[in-house]
Amino acid sequence: EDATKHYLAVISQEIGQDSGNEKQQRTLERYAKQKAKESGWELIRGSNRECIRMNGNEIQIAIPFVSQVKEQPQKIREYIGRLTMYRLLAKHQGLEGKIRFEILSPNIPDELKEMVEEINNE
Known part of the structure; x- marks a missing residue:
């Protein structure tokens, strides 16, 4: 479990922070x-x-989502890119186990909800 947490910390650093x-x-x-x-x-x-x-x-893994209306399509692309990178880098680190993502936001766009659901069901 500690090794998994360490790898996820490394992955998080590698992906970097969101724009905004x-x-x-x-x-x-x-x-x-x-x-x-x-x-x-x-x-x-x-x-x-x-x-x-x-x-x-x-x-x-719970990751927050925030966007203004005019930038929402770009923010959704960034968010999905982040989740995809997590998945790929975790696989490269040999992390076993199912990774499920949760969106942290009071206003989750339906489009984002559906995409994250699909990623979680892969």
Whole structure:
């Protein structure tokens, strides 16, 4: 479990942070901190916006989503790109177990919900 957490921290650093203005960055961090207070959840080491929960053979990663209407298509592309990179880099690290993603946002666009659901069901 510690090794898995370490690899995910390395992957998180490799992917880097989302684009966005300072207000959006603070909002992303707030959503992640709220999630980290829930039972079993913790921030990924070295990250202040991504959370992890290990549940047996399943790895759950919660990543916040924030966008303004005019930039939503771009933000959705960035978000899906981030999830895809997590998947690929985890596979390269030899991480076993199912990775499931959760979107942290009070307003999740339907399009994003559907895409993340598809990624989770791969």
